[in-house]
Amino acid sequence: MPSVYLDNNATTPLLAEVFAAMRPYFFEEFGNASSLYERGQRARAAVEAARKSVAGLLGASPAEIVFNSGGTEGDNQAIFGLVSKDDHVITSAIEHHAVFSACKRAEAQGATVTYLPVDSCCRVNPDDVRAALRPNTRLISVMMANNETGVVQPVEEIGRIAAEADVWFHTDAVQAAGKLPIDVARIRCDLLCISAHKLNGPQGVGVLYMRRGTPMQPLIVGGPQEHNRRAGTENLAGIVGLGKAAEMARHWLAEGGAQRMTALRDGFERAVSEQVECIQILGQGAPRTPNTADISFEGIAGASLLVALDGRGIAVSTGSACASGSAHPPYVLMAMGLKRNQAQAAVRFSLGKQTTREDLDYVVACLVKEVSRLREISPVWKKVKGQAAPALV
Numbered sequence: 001m002p003s004v005y006l007d008n009n010a011t012t013p014l015l016a017e018v019f020a021a022m023r024p025y026f027f028e029e030f031g032n033a034s035s036l037y038e039r040g041q042r043a044r045a046a047v048e049a050a051r052k053s054v055a056g057l058l059g060a061s062p063a064e065i066v067f068n069s070g071g072t073e074g075d076n077q078a079i080f081g082l083v084s085k086d087d088h089v090i091t092s093a094i095e096h097h098a099v100f101s102a103c104k105r106a107e108a109q110g111a112t113v114t115y116l117p118v119d120s121c122c123r124v125n126p127d128d129v130r131a132a133l134r135p136n137t138r139l140i141s142v143m144m145a146n147n148e149t150g151v152v153q154p155v156e157e158i159g160r161i162a163a164e165a166d167v168w169f170h171t172d173a174v175q176a177a178g179k180l181p182i183d184v185a186r187i188r189c190d191l192l193c194i195s196a197h198k199l200n201g202p203q204g205v206g207v208l209y210m211r212r213g214t215p216m217q218p219l220i221v222g223g224p225q226e227h228n229r230r231a232g233t234e235n236l237a238g239i240v241g242l243g244k245a246a247e248m249a250r251h252w253l254a255e256g257g258a259q260r261m262t263a264l265r266d267g268f269e270r271a272v273s274e275q276v277e278c279i280q281i282l283g284q285g286a287p288r289t290p291n292t293a294d295i296s297f298e299g300i301a302g303a304s305l306l307v308a309l310d311g312r313g314i315a316v317s318t319g320s321a322c323a324s325g326s327a328h329p330p331y332v333l334m335a336m337g338l339k340r341n342q343a344q345a346a347v348r349f350s351l352g353k354q355t356t357r358e359d360l361d362y363v364v365a366c367l368v369k370e371v372s373r374l375r376e377i378s379p380v381w382k383k384v385k386g387q388a389a390p391a392l393v
């Protein structure tokens with residue numbers, strides 16, 4: 001049976017080149033980047049080379065790059081490092097739990113938070129950001145690209161509003177990094193986080209970009225690593241891996257990888273639209289990351305389709321990985337105004353650099369069979385088609 005991995009928004013496979021770059025740092029080149037002897041200095045040089053590489057991916061200067069454990073830590077650091085009791089935060093209703101839960105904790109500690117709505121295409125309206133500003137607004141946190149729909153937010157407009165209002169601006173670029181060009185100067189953000197495992201790097205390592213002069217309380221205290229911005233011995237092999245993944249992502253973007261992936265994804269969506277009736281491609285009218293197709297299949301439960309596809313060797317998702325298993329409909333889709341049953345009928349297909357046209361042809365063929373089978377036994381679908389639902393026994 002073929003094996004097709006279409007859950008690259010949850011995590012991506014490590015590129016062979018990334019592993020090759022990391023490998024020596026587990027073995028002959030191991031060391032602590034803070035040690036003064038030569039081995040330590042070689043480790044330090046590797047960390048600094050990775051810092052330069054990530055800075056290049058983001059259009060930042062190396063001194064503004066702080067290594068950490070990934071996207072969750074970056075989001076938490078941005079919020080807890082800046083926001084105090086009595087401050088006001090503006091965020092959106094479609095942020096990842098790493099922002100959402102941090103905002104909830106900030107509220108419990110006395111801050112106030114405005115959760116902006118999105119339109120039916122999953123976009124925040126910059127006018128809503130402007131209207132939500134208060135004299136005590138300390139931080140705006142709006143993601144660059146949504147993890148479920150892939151919809152890209154108007155971060156440049158929001159960055160301009162934040163700069164004019166003299167409010168700090170954080171953007172979670174975990175789903176954008178490596179898939180879209182990022183330039184922190186254009187976005188005018190003060191903080192931006194990425195995570196290596198979403199761009200074919202290792203799990204458990206990431207970066208928080210901190211514009212020079214952003215006043216941050218560290219989240220983790222201890223030693224003076226990362227210039228007192230994030231304590232703890234550097235994850236040497238992980239950081240080297242992230243540096244290599246960033247370099248590979250830059251090349252991929254420069255040589256048209258995103259355009260090729262968009263064409264592959266659009267072809268997949270076209271084929272599904274042609275061969276499966278009554279589907280809805282979510283966020284389709286908006287700019288999206290090139291790899292994400294979020295599709296609602298009327299009359300069936302996304303979770304049942306996930307299980308059926310898994311039985312055919314295909315890995316997909318019904319929401320963000322950390323929320324899977326939850327009985328609640330995806331909150332991002334509810335925020336877009338979908339009805340509960342439409343939101344629960346959605347499946348996310350997220351392509352990776354390894355995805356081929358043949359993979360997608362196989363997935364379409366399986367979808368045709370499995371959606372039809374699930375609809376045959378679905379009372380909801382029978383209602384949609386105007387047939388009486390079978391009596392429950």
Ligand SMILES: Cc1ncc(COP(=O)(O)O)c(C=O)c1O
Nearest residue numbers: 070071072096098147174175195
């Ligand atoms: C948009 C977004 N932000 C943050 C995270 C958390 O990143 P990490 O897994 O590195 O903690 C994720 C992971 O799914 C994400 O999609």
